[in-house]
Amino acid sequence: MSAAEKIAKTVSENDVVLYMKGTPVFPQCGFSSTVVQVFDYLGVNYASVNVLEDMDIRQGIKDFNNWPTIPQIFVKGEFIGGCDIVREMFENGELKALLTEKGVKTEA
Numbered sequence: 001m002s003a004a005e006k007i008a009k010t011v012s013e014n015d016v017v018l019y020m021k022g023t024p025v026f027p028q029c030g031f032s033s034t035v036v037q038v039f040d041y042l043g044v045n046y047a048s049v050n051v052l053e054d055m056d057i058r059q060g061i062k063d064f065n066n067w068p069t070i071p072q073i074f075v076k077g078e079f080i081g082g083c084d085i086v087r088e089m090f091e092n093g094e095l096k097a098l099l100t101e102k103g104v105k106t107e108a
Helices: 003-013 030-042 055-065 083-091 094-101
Strands: 016-020 047-050 072-075 078-081
Touching: 003 016, 003 047, 003 055, 016 030, 030 083, 030 094, 078 083, 083 094
Parallel strands: 016 047
Antiparallel strands: 016 072, 072 078
16 A cells, blocks of 8 residues: 555544654654644544654655645545644634534534
8 A cells, every 4th residue: 555545544534633743642843742732622532643653654645735744634534734724723713613514523
């Protein structure tokens, strides 16, 4: 299975996916850590993929969306963006509204 096929499968099988450096318990960059904090605050269940464990996935996710940076966030198969976009959406209430609209449960 190619990196693109793995990414497509992961994104289609999970409501929310975070491609990040590190893990939610131990993020390896500040941007990934910020997204984890936002998701934790909202109480969102999400799948995470540590791109540092697989260089094919690390490059593949950039090619998949033509988006050069990590983290990358997907909701119900739709690419949302990276840290700055998610942080801005969180701050102005758009992220919670999007999650609700897509049927993703939050606890906040």
